[in-house]
Amino acid sequence: MEKRKCSVHGIMAINAHESLNKLQLYSSFISPPSFSVRIALNLKGIEYDCKPVYLFKGEQFLPEFLKINPMGYVPAIVDGDIVLADSSGIMWYLDEKYPDQHPLLPTEFKKKAINYQAAHVVSSSLQPILRMPILMYIEKHVGVDQKNSWIHKHLEKCFTALEDLLKDHAGKYATGDELFLADVFLAPYVIGYPERYNFDMTGFPLLSKLGEEYLKIEAIQDAIPEKQPDFSKM
Numbered sequence: 001m002e003k004r005k006c007s008v009h010g011i012m013a014i015n016a017h018e019s020l021n022k023l024q025l026y027s028s029f030i031s032p033p034s035f036s037v038r039i040a041l042n043l044k045g046i047e048y049d050c051k052p053v054y055l056f057k058g059e060q061f062l063p064e065f066l067k068i069n070p071m072g073y074v075p076a077i078v079d080g081d082i083v084l085a086d087s088s089g090i091m092w093y094l095d096e097k098y099p100d101q102h103p104l105l106p107t108e109f110k111k112k113a114i115n116y117q118a119a120h121v122v123s124s125s126l127q128p129i130l131r132m133p134i135l136m137y138i139e140k141h142v143g144v145d146q147k148n149s150w151i152h153k154h155l156e157k158c159f160t161a162l163e164d165l166l167k168d169h170a171g172k173y174a175t176g177d178e179l180f181l182a183d184v185f186l187a188p189y190v191i192g193y194p195e196r197y198n199f200d201m202t203g204f205p206l207l208s209k210l211g212e213e214y215l216k217i218e219a220i221q222d223a224i225p226e227k228q229p230d231f232s233k234m
């Protein structure tokens with residue numbers, strides 16, 4: 001399904017497209033969970049309006065955005081009268097609303113369980129400790145060099161666990177030859193992320209190979225940070 005389309009509207013714009021009932025995605029180029037949601041939307045062929053939230057300018061704290069997500073985090077979506085934040089919550093919602101458009105979970109019981117585990121290792125155990133305010137705090141109060149050491153330490157731990165978890169399940173993708181939830185959450189950390197933080201991937205051949213395969217998928221290519229309207233070099 002190749003129906004995807006992301007049109008861009010600023011966070012403050014009251015846009016005419018709301019009347020067209022197009023889903024609105026509040027996202028940031030730098031945010032891995034936003035990247036994951038963009039991949040899911042693209043895979044499912046859901047058209048959406050993209051509303052960049054400029055995190056470095058503090059737009060996540062604007063009252064307009066806090067009405068969408070009181071936590072002040074991206075991603076968040078508005079889909080008709082449904083306002084939803086948190087990438088996992090959004091994923092479940094999309095998969096239930098559009099079960100026939102690229103299902104995010106396999107039907108086979110064990111493969112499904114591995115997807116749950118891999119996706120949650122990334123979204124619950126890795127992402128929260130690599131969140132922007134933590135990295136900024138380390139950079140400011142501990143030391144610039146320490147920021148990358150922190151990132152490397154936690155990527156190392158998570159990637160080691162994922163290599164081990166996925167070695168008996170991976171095919172072309174994380175759990176076989178179809179893209180599922182595990183891939184959707186993993187992709188943002190194996191595409192561009194290691195380079196951005198100077199992390200050596202040589203010890204992670206399986207994840208490196210997955211990253212190469214992901215980049216061949218148009219739905220993922222279209223979701224990469226560099227193609228987002230708010231992208232800027234760090």
Ligand SMILES: N[C@@H](CCC(=O)N[C@@H](CS)C(=O)NCC(=O)O)C(=O)O
Nearest residue numbers: 031032033073074075086087088133
């Ligand atoms: N559990 C949330 C985490 C979202 C999150 O941490 N978003 C970050 C960007 S990756 C954010 O908006 N940070 C803004 C801030 O911390 O001020 C999810 O998966 O959506």
